Amino acid sequence: MRRNGKLAIVKTFVTCLIVLFASALVYGGSLQEEFDRLCVHTQEAESLSLERLQELVTECDQLLKKIEESNDEKKKLLLFRLNKCRNFLAYMVEFKQEANLSSPQ
Numbered sequence: 001m002r003r004n005g006k007l008a009i010v011k012t013f014v015t016c017l018i019v020l021f022a023s024a025l026v027y028g029g030s031l032q033e034e035f036d037r038l039c040v041h042t043q044e045a046e047s048l049s050l051e052r053l054q055e056l057v058t059e060c061d062q063l064l065k066k067i068e069e070s071n072d073e074k075k076k077l078l079l080f081r082l083n084k085c086r087n088f089l090a091y092m093v094e095f096k097q098e099a100n101l102s103s104p105q
Contacts, residue, residue: 035063060089
């Protein structure tokens with residue numbers, strides 16, 4: 001019985017490790033996926049509406065908070081890249097707002 005008891009403990013321990021690491025990988029992956037989903041729009045920013053650009057900036061701000069709170073090993077890199085993406089989208093918002101103000105109606 002001792003052997004079976006130790007084997008059960010080892011199986012339980014290994015299962016717990018798998019669950020912990022799997023959830024960490026999924027969480028980290030979802031941050032990367034959200035980053036990719038948002039920052040892909042920088043390539044088409046000129047053709048997006050002002051409202052859509054503002055939505056993307058807001059979503060970037062929300063993702064920045066999530067990343068800051070995470071323990072992701074790529075946290076610094078994601079924050080740096082997302083800030084660049086967010087700043088570009090914010091620049092496009094300002095650019096389009098100025099263009100709308102200066103264009104005759």
